[in-house]
Amino acid sequence: MKNKYQEQIDAFMEYAKTRNPNEPEFLQAVKEVAQAVIPFIAENPKYQGKKLLERMIEPERTISFRVPWVDDKGEIQVNRGYRIQFNSAIGPYKGGLRFHPTVNQSILKFLGFEQIFKNALTTLPMGGGKGGSDFNPKGKSDAEVMRFAQAFMNELFRHIGPNTDVPAGDIGVGGREIGYLFGQYKKLKNEFSGVLTGKGLAFGGSLIRPEATGFGVVYFAQEMLHTIDEKIKDKKIAVSGFGNVAWGVITKATQLGAKVVTISGPDGYIYDPEGISGRKIDYLLRLRATNNDVVAPYADQFPEATFYPGKKPWEQKVDIAMPCATQNELNDADAAQLIKNGVLAVVEGANMPSTPEAIKIFKSAKILYSPGKASNAGGVAVSGLEMSQNSMRFNWTAEEVDQKLHHIMKEIHNNTVKYGKQPDGWVDYEVGANIAGFVKVADAMLAQGIV
Numbered sequence: 001m002k003n004k005y006q007e008q009i010d011a012f013m014e015y016a017k018t019r020n021p022n023e024p025e026f027l028q029a030v031k032e033v034a035q036a037v038i039p040f041i042a043e044n045p046k047y048q049g050k051k052l053l054e055r056m057i058e059p060e061r062t063i064s065f066r067v068p069w070v071d072d073k074g075e076i077q078v079n080r081g082y083r084i085q086f087n088s089a090i091g092p093y094k095g096g097l098r099f100h101p102t103v104n105q106s107i108l109k110f111l112g113f114e115q116i117f118k119n120a121l122t123t124l125p126m127g128g129g130k131g132g133s134d135f136n137p138k139g140k141s142d143a144e145v146m147r148f149a150q151a152f153m154n155e156l157f158r159h160i161g162p163n164t165d166v167p168a169g170d171i172g173v174g175g176r177e178i179g180y181l182f183g184q185y186k187k188l189k190n191e192f193s194g195v196l197t198g199k200g201l202a203f204g205g206s207l208i209r210p211e212a213t214g215f216g217v218v219y220f221a222q223e224m225l226h227t228i229d230e231k232i233k234d235k236k237i238a239v240s241g242f243g244n245v246a247w248g249v250i251t252k253a254t255q256l257g258a259k260v261v262t263i264s265g266p267d268g269y270i271y272d273p274e275g276i277s278g279r280k281i282d283y284l285l286r287l288r289a290t291n292n293d294v295v296a297p298y299a300d301q302f303p304e305a306t307f308y309p310g311k312k313p314w315e316q317k318v319d320i321a322m323p324c325a326t327q328n329e330l331n332d333a334d335a336a337q338l339i340k341n342g343v344l345a346v347v348e349g350a351n352m353p354s355t356p357e358a359i360k361i362f363k364s365a366k367i368l369y370s371p372g373k374a375s376n377a378g379g380v381a382v383s384g385l386e387m388s389q390n391s392m393r394f395n396w397t398a399e400e401v402d403q404k405l406h407h408i409m410k411e412i413h414n415n416t417v418k419y420g421k422q423p424d425g426w427v428d429y430e431v432g433a434n435i436a437g438f439v440k441v442a443d444a445m446l447a448q449g450i451v
Contacts, residue, residue: 005039012038016057023106025327029113029352030057032359032371036434040419052442056116059109061085063159067133069151071144081152083131083159083167084112089444092163093129094119094380096170099177103132110327111170114351115380117437118373121412124384129165131156137172138291149180157185162193162390168383169198171243171326175210179203194390197383206386207398208405209379214248214349215402216378216409217322218256221347223413224368227427230344233257238318240264241325242288242295245349245376249322250276250284262313264325265295269313272298272305317341324349332357339365348372359430366426374416374433381408 009031016030034053041047063083071077082105085093095115098108108130116128133152137145160167169178178198185195192204199205208215222232235258239246242263250260259275263284276284283301299307314321314334321338323330327350335358338346345368348354352372354362362369382405389395396404412433419439420432 005042008042009034009038012053015054019058020106020109023109025106025110025352026113028328028356029110032352032356032430033113033117033434033438036431037438040435040438046446047442050442050446052438052445055445056087056438056441057113059084059086059112060088061159062105062109063131064105065155067135067148067151067155069144069148071147072141077148079133079135079148079152081131081133081155082108083156083165084108084129085159085165086112086128086130087116087441088127089441089448090120091125091127092161093165094126094168094383095128095130096132096168097173097177097181098130098132098170099135099137099172100132101134101136103134107327108132111351114373116441117434118377119380119384120437120440121374121415121433122377122381122384122408123411123415123440124381124408126166126380126384126387129167130170131167132170132173135172137177138293142176145177146180149177150184153181153184153188156181157188160185160195162195162387166194166383166387167196168380174198174244175200175205194387197386199386201395204386204390206382206389206401207396208401209382209386210244211248211251212382212401212405213245213376213379214250214324215252216381216405217245217249217324217347217349217375218252218258219378219406219409220370220375220413221320221322221345222256223410224345224347224370224427224429227417228344228368232320235259235319235344236261236317237320237322238262238313238316239349240269240313240323240329240353241350242284243324245324245379247281247284247288249324249349250281254281258320261318262316263295263298264313265293267294267296268307268309268311270295270298270305270307271313271316272302274304314338319344321346322349323353325353326350327352328355330354330358332361334358335361339367344368346370347375349376351376363428363430368427368429370416370429371433373437374412374429377412378405378409381405 112130416432
């Protein structure tokens with residue numbers, strides 16, 4: 001199928017590159033979708049001649065604005081703010097805000113584009129969007145973060161709303177930042193509405209939200225393993241990162257009887273042969289709360305663990321790899337090492353953490369491989385549940401939210417298998433996720449006309 005439609009894929013990518021120069025992350029995300037969806041369109045007349053993919057890769061609205069604020073020394077600082085409102089065919093724009101020095105339009109467009117398909121897979125009525133700033137909250141006082149967040153919301157508030165665009169958190173935007181953003185929105189609009197998700201429990205947040213992405217990754221991995229008559233119990237798992245996603249993965253995987261043996265940061269990775277559980281998870285939370293990007297102190301606290309400076313956890317022999325840190329963190333050399341060590345599954349927790357070359361190796365070996373748009377959709381799924389709770393002025397229990405999340409991840413897996421199962425029985429989760437997401441959004445766009 002790839003060779004048969006390669007000319008069409010190449011022509012489309014040339015079109016995308018011409019319109020979006022110097023945006024490598026965005027073009028990488030577009031290519032992944034195009035390789036799956038263009039052959040599907042060619043074989044389904046309903047979707048032909050409507051320029052659906054061309055319309056999908058063009059944001060409905062791209063907002064860029066300056067964010068001036070005053071630091072603790074009384075000096076004026078200027079950052080850049082963005083909101084990419086990509087597609088609202090199936091619901092209000094939904095996607096996180098990222099505060100990090102690396103934030104630029106290409107990264108936010110890649111994240112927003114991925115969000116279209118991820119949100120569609122959840123089956124909840126949410127469109128795709130993303131936003132953020134090149135502001136770095138690390139090393140800033142609470143007062144500085146508050147002043148920046150208020151300045152950021154002074155512009156953003158006019159573009160969002162509970163039925164228009166509902167941002168959430170992402171890298172650099174946790175409960176503290178969401179609280180400050182929500183407070184300023186409430187003051188500017190003079191209304192208390194569910195305009196942001198990831199809020200504190202005292203003012204409309206949902207239980208399980210911080211852990212949701214990681215929980216969902218584990219639930220999805222569980223479903224994947226079932227397709228080859230395997231269970232997650234007693235499996236050894238390598239995890240990268242040590243933020244919210246990694247924490248959720250470690251917590252849920254441990255509950256289900258698996259053993260997570262690695263975490264990582266920019267300084268290197270930790271290998272703990274006894275598994276990260278119990279008080280070690282508590283320490284992980286304390287480590288993360290310091291706002292430092294280092295994991296080395298873990299080995300000082302727990303002598304049975306080893307710290308490998310400047311290295312990545314994919315060299316360890318494990319059953320399952322779960323990259324949960326950032327985009328393009330797992331390359332072709334890492335993929336080859338994982339295959340050599342007999343890995344059963346690679347289940348992405350971060351957004352686009354595997355390079356195209358790594359994905360090609362996984363698929364050639366026909367192991368279980370899931371793209372983040374499918375396996376890490378649990379976070380936005382629970383954000384959708386938070387929106388529902390806000391609309392009803394009602395809170396579900398942690399058990400109810402977890403149960404609903406588990407059900408949603410099963411449905412995402414089922415829909416992905418529906419479009420990704422190959423004649424030999426192997427499931428191409430990358431193709432399946434992209435087509436399943438595309439079908440839902442494309443059907444809505446067709447029904448609503450050329451808008």
